[in-house]
Amino acid sequence: MLVIEHLHKxxxxAQGPLPVLQGVDLHLAQGSSLALMGESGSGKSTLLHLVAGLDRADSGRILIDGQPLDGRSExxxxxxxxxxxxxxxxxxxxxxSLDVAANLAFQARLAARCEQHWLDYLTTRLGLASLLQRYPEQLSGxxxxxxxxxxxxxxxxxxxxADEPTGSLDEASSDEVLTLMLQLVGEAGSSLLMVTHSPRQAARLEQRCVLHAGRIQREAL
Known part of the structure; x- marks a missing residue:
């Protein structure tokens, strides 16, 4: 569902243009998961921002279900x-300023796809049912x-x-949160592109690739 072709950014x-992505090619099938690895400064987060439409590439294409993302209006x-x-x-x-219940529903309400039974299921699976009236500062990481x-x-x-989604957690919490995320992503029918610095975490996804010097260097299926 995601195809990236010859992407440059x-x-x-002050010293002139700084190349970050230099011809990235990447494919992610519907319902599959891919871990994007690489050293700090290799362009991982930049790539996610381009796919999210938070920035625009200099050249190359990002296709979503065959339709180009580049060229779309703001x-x-x-x-x-x-x-x-x-x-x-x-x-x-x-x-x-929002409690847990409102934070959980925020994106779905923006998308006009707030299904209460699915939201209730997520709340239960994520162990948040007793925390719905709390605010973020009252929660652990x-x-x-x-x-x-x-x-x-x-x-x-x-x-x-997901950009280093467990990077702020200790190892035990990291494993538990990633397990839940992978299970729920599958149940939602979503595809997952996850940036991580951890080979151990990356190994749990279906595909892994390494971004080095602005290019995909190798991919393990």
């Missing part, structure tokens, strides 16, 4: 972010990340983008 600096890209993807960040990015995962999946998006 650079950023302006309004169309905003609609893609509301309806087409779920985002999970390392730092959670929950809305501090692991609990906040569970809320973030539930929010990302509440609208059953075709694609979930």
């Amino acid at each position: 650079s950023f302006s600096t 309004a169309a890209l905003a609609r893609w972010r509301r309806e087409g993807i779920g985002l999970v960040f390392q730092q959670y990015n929950l809305i501090s 692991g609990q906040q990340q569970r809320v973030a995962i539930g929010r990302a999946l509440a609208a059953r998006p075709p694609l979930v983008l």
Whole structure:
């Protein structure tokens, strides 16, 4: 459902253009999962931002179900972010003024796809039923990340983008949260593109690739 072809992206600096992505090719089938690895500064987060429509590539193509993402208006890209993807960040990015229940439903309400039975199921599976009236600052890191995962999946998006989703957690919490995320992504019927620095975490996804010097260097299926 996601095809990236010959993608290039650079950023302006005082010393001139800084190339970050230099011809990235990547394929992700519907319902499958892929771990994107690479050293710091290799362009992993930049690639996620381009797929999310948060930035635009210099050249190359991003295709979603065969339709190009590049060239879409800002309004169309905003609609893609509301309806087409779920985002999970390392730092959670929950809305501090909303309680857990409202944070969980936030993305689904924006997408006009808030199914209460699915939301209730996510709440139970993520162990959040007793925390619905709490606010983010009253939660542990692991609990906040569970809320973030539930929010990302509440609208059953075709694609979930996760940027180091367990990077702020200890190893035990990281394993538990990733297990839940992988199970629920599968149940939602979503595809998953996950950035991680951990080979151990990456090994749990169906595909793995390494981004080095702006290019995909190798891929293990």
